[in-house]
Amino acid sequence: MPRLSARDLMTTEVVTVPPATPVLSIARLLADRGISAVPVLDGSGKLLGIVTEADLIRRLAGEADHPTSWLGSLFASAERDAARYARTHGATAADVMSTDIASVEPTTPAAEVAHMMEDRNIRRVLVVQDGRLLGLVSRADLLRALVAPTQQPMDLSDDRIRTAVIAAIRKQPWADTFYTLVDVKDGVVEINGFSRSTEVQRALRVLAENVPGVKSVEDRTTPMPAYLYAAG
Template sequence: MTSLRARDLMTADVVTVPPATPVLAIARLLAERGISAVPVVDADGAVAGIVTEADLIRRLAGEDDKPAGWLASMFANPARDAERYARTHGITAKDVMTEGVVSVDPDTLASVIAHLMEEKGIRRVLVTQDGRLKGLVSRADLLRALVAPAPEAGDLSDDRIRRAVLAAMKKEPWADTFYALVDVKDAVVEFHGFSRSAAVQRGLRVLAENVPGVKGVVDNTQPMPTYLFAAA
């Protein structure tokens, strides 16, 4: 999955609507197509925003808004309240849509997209190029890529695998290459020596499992003696 990019993951045939589309028509579209969001595209083909289920629910909830009390009115923010009113009472896509759309270009790595979704707390990102919509990557798309069969790594030699494991360890501050020794036999990685903790042992196992060509991991490390802790 690490080498996959937005262009490999995205759904290219994305349903879109123009800004003037009625809210009720959008709700019907989401229900009929079984989708949770629809990008809003203007007449020039540029992305103007996106209408999600959350936007429609906010619109529905806004119908039950009650007038603010006199005390709350004293601290009201007119601009903010006017914007909220428009979004919760609007009748077209341009009124209720989320304008701050998170987008990526087609060459964005899957790992970067995953970080964006986690950081922003969103379920999808749009794939755009020169402001034009190319596709959409959802959480489901990322999950499908995660569980897809890994491409065959070929017959990598044990020496190449060992060097790849050591290179990966050197990138991680917690992976001590001085006390933990690496051996590879028939594509099975064996760790020898000492480890600082069970957490480090687990981390080394996962690190090795992610190296292309590795068929198994054997942990033969021992808890680090006290005198080595003091010297480390």
């Protein structure tokens, strides 16, 4: 993946709303613009929170809440229940917005942004600096990191490429360096030796393909004999 940052990927034209915006207006705004969230900014431009489709759905679901049972009240938290009530019955952006904002700095690498989205199962992250909103990176924006043109690889010698491939293999706990032999001819990596599994060999191929200077990878391994499995 190209070494892009959040600044390179972010959309700077972000639709925002002030905290006093009515919930119904936000719902219409999301529908009309075909977007799934709007950041909430105060009068000075400071980021306060974000209202997402999930927040609006939560509010709609809150209208159907039933009174807490006697047993449930024994384990209830007044603060938590009060916060939920405000968010599910509030009339403005300030009432229903999420303040636990997934945000990154403009220099955050694209890979870290992707990890955050995957770990938190979210669709976008806000790019913030000194409390100010600079932009937004969505899943669609991340795809640009995959298709962005990369720099042309340096014309490295076969020996340097082989050294780099072996060094990369040794960093991976799943790689079997004892039975894996690497050779390089005219930029083509040849992987010889014994193979423990197709998954490991596929990962080795991908690893080698990502080493600068590698033109292609040829897997010439054979299945590991049973006696070697027993020895291991």
